[in-house]
Amino acid sequence: MSLHLTRTPYVPVEVSLDLARLVSEHQTLREAVRALTAVSPEVIAYACASGSFADGRMGERAMTAAMSSAAAVPALTTSGAMLAALNEIGARRTAIVTPYTPSVTGALEDFLEEGGVEVTGRASLGLTRHIWRVPYRQVVEMARIAVAQGSPDALFISCTNLPTYDVIPQLEAELRMPVLSANQVTVWEALQRIGKDAVGPYQALLDPAARLGWASMPPPDATVLPDVTVLSAEPAGGPPEVPAPPAEIAAPPPPPEAALAGSAQAQDADAVDAAEPIWPDDPGQWPA
Numbered sequence: 461m462s463l464h465l466t467r468t469p470y471v472p473v474e475v476s477l478d479l480a481r482l483v484s485e486h487q488t489l490r491e492a493v494r495a496l497t498a499v500s501p502e503v504i505a506y507a508c509a510s511g512s513f514a515d516g517r518m519g520e521r522a523m524t525a526a527m528s529s530a531a532a533v534p535a536l537t538t539s540g541a542m543l544a545a546l547n548e549i550g551a552r553r554t555a556i557v558t559p560y561t562p563s564v565t566g567a568l569e570d571f572l573e574e575g576g577v578e579v580t581g582r583a584s585l586g587l588t589r590h591i592w593r594v595p596y597r598q599v600v601e602m603a604r605i606a607v608a609q610g611s612p613d614a615l616f617i618s619c620t621n622l623p624t625y626d627v628i629p630q631l632e633a634e635l636r637m638p639v640l641s642a643n644q645v646t647v648w649e650a651l652q653r654i655g656k657d658a659v660g661p662y663q664a665l666l667d668p669a670a671r672l673g674w675a676s677m678p679p680p681d682a683t684v685l686p687d688v689t690v691l692s693a694e695p696a697g698g699p700p701e702v703p704a705p706p707a708e709i710a711a712p713p714p715p716p717e718a719a720l721a722g723s724a725q726a727q728d729a730d731a732v733d734a735a736e737p738i739w740p741d742d743p744g745q746w747p748a
Contacts (some may be wrong), residue, residue, distance in 0.1 A: 461501075463480055464499050464501060465570060466492050466494050466495040466496055467492070467590070468483045468488050468489075470517055470520060470547065473600070474589055475510070475561070475564070475587065475588045475591065475717065476561065476562065476563070476564065476588060477510075477514050477563055477564055477567060477591060478507075478511075479510075479546070480510040480511045480564065480567075480592070481511075481512035481514050481515065482620050483508060483511045484506075484508070484512060484514065484515075485509035485518075486522070486523070486526040487717050488563070489506065489523060489526050489527050489530070490526060490527070490529075490530040492534075493530040493531045494530055494538060495533075496531065497530075497531050501531065501533060502533060502534075503534050503535070503536070503650050503653040504527050504528070504531050504533060504534070504535040504536075504654075505535070505536050505538075505541075505647075505650040506523060506524075506527060506535070506537040506538065507538055507620045507643070507646050508537075508558065509538045509542070509618045509620055509642045510564055510568070510618075510619065511537075511538075511566070512538050512539035512540065512657070513536035513567055513568050513570075513571035514564075514567055515537040516570065516571060516574055517571065517574045517575060520537055520540050520571070523537055523689060524536060524537055524722075525715075527583075528566055530655065532684060534653045536618060536646075536649050536650060536653065537646075538635050538642050538646045539571055540649070541645040541646050541648065541649035541650075542572075542616060542618075542640065542642070542645050543572075543575040543577070543650050544645070544652075545640050545644075545645040545648060545649065545665055546575075546577055546614060546616070546640070548640045548665065549613075549614060549640075549664055549665060549676070550613070550669055551612075551613035551614035551638065552576065552577060552578060552613060552669075553578045553579075553580050553611065553612045553613045553614075554572065554577055554578070554579060554580065554593050554607065554612050554613060554614045554615065554616050555580050555581040555582065555583075555603075555606035555607045555612040555614075555615045555616070556568060556569070556572070556579055556581075556582045556583075556606060556616050556617075556632035557577070557582070557583050557584070557602045557615065557616070557617045557618065557648070558582070558583075558584040558585070558602050558617075558618045558619060559584065559585045559587045559591045559594055559618075559619050559620075559621075559622050559741075560584055560585070560586070560587070560618070560619065561584075561586050561587070561588060562584070562586065563662065565582060565584045568591045568618055569582070571689045572616075578690065580609060580610025580611060580612040581605075581607060581608065581609025581610045581612065582606055582609070583602035583603070583605040583606040584597070584602075585602070586596075586601075588680070590620055592620060592621050592622070593622040594622055594623065594652060595623075596623060596624075596626065596627050597733065598626050599622065599623070599624055599627060600627060600630075600631065601609050603615055603617070603631055603635065603639070603654070604634075604635075607635055609638070613638070614637055614638040614639070614640060614664075615631070615635060615637060615639045615640070616640045616641075617639065617640070617641040618642050619641065619642055620642045620643050620646065622641075624641035624642070624643065624644075625641055625643055625644055626663075628644065628660075628663050629661050629662040631727065632662060632663065632664060633668065634663070637664075638664035638665060638670075638671065639663075639664070640665055642664065644660075644663070645665070648665055650668065673700055715747055727728065
């Protein structure tokens with residue numbers, strides 16, 4: 461299996477509903493898709509959450525149709541994959557974590573409610589740039605805040621530019637509920653479309669046994685848990701940092717591959733620096 465990427469053109473606009481609509485214009489999507497057709501992909505995925513929920517379910521369906529017609533293959537978006545993943549795990553109530561401003565976060569809530577999913581709580585950072593710099597520990601703190609506001613069936617962490625994937629197992633273990641992220645659901649749905657199963661350690665979306673509850677799962681093996689990292693810089697404001705004990709956790713194998721079309725919302729994405737784990741190896745020492 462191979463993964464091929466392209467990008468929508470750079471747009472010098474801060475993260476907002478305006479940017480979301482600019483990077484999801486149908487002509488822009490068709491041009492991006494045509495850049496991938498030379499490799500004959502089996503599926504095309506638009507990897508941007510806000511760009512695919514900004515205009516609601518009808519807008520998301522129109523985007524999918526535009527991409528599919530340009531490539532003559534199945535197409536999907538991050539927001540469509542989010543609804544599919546929530547349906548897969550049977551979640552009708554979800555808490556959300558976002559790096560967005562209130563207006564963009566509100567558009568996500570509207571999209572979820574239009575898809576039949578109730579939003580029970582939310583935590584957001586109000587960022588308009590440098591989303592990729594948010595450290596994992598801040599994502600964890602926002603997750604705790606969001607789920608404490610109600611009784612959700614699951615937690616969804618939005619934005620494909622927000623580092624999230626490596627903390628999914630630890631968050632599920634602490635929160636005792638499925639945790640979905642934008643990049644995770646995008647790749648999962650892309651693989652589903654071509655008859656492949658995504659794999660990953662201790663993720664409810666990928667492992668049906670995990671959906672029965674974490675009590676039914678074997679203790680996590682420290683050799684396969686992900687390496688929790690801290691980025692080189694932090695955005696101003698936001699929740700306080702979560703202290704991190706000095707335990708070392710080995711990095712996981714690379715995630716499964718799929719064919720994706722990237723978006724300009726991730727235009728600042730560079731690299732993740734130094735490793736700093738959040739929880740110790742022994743699950744008995746994890747926060748209750």
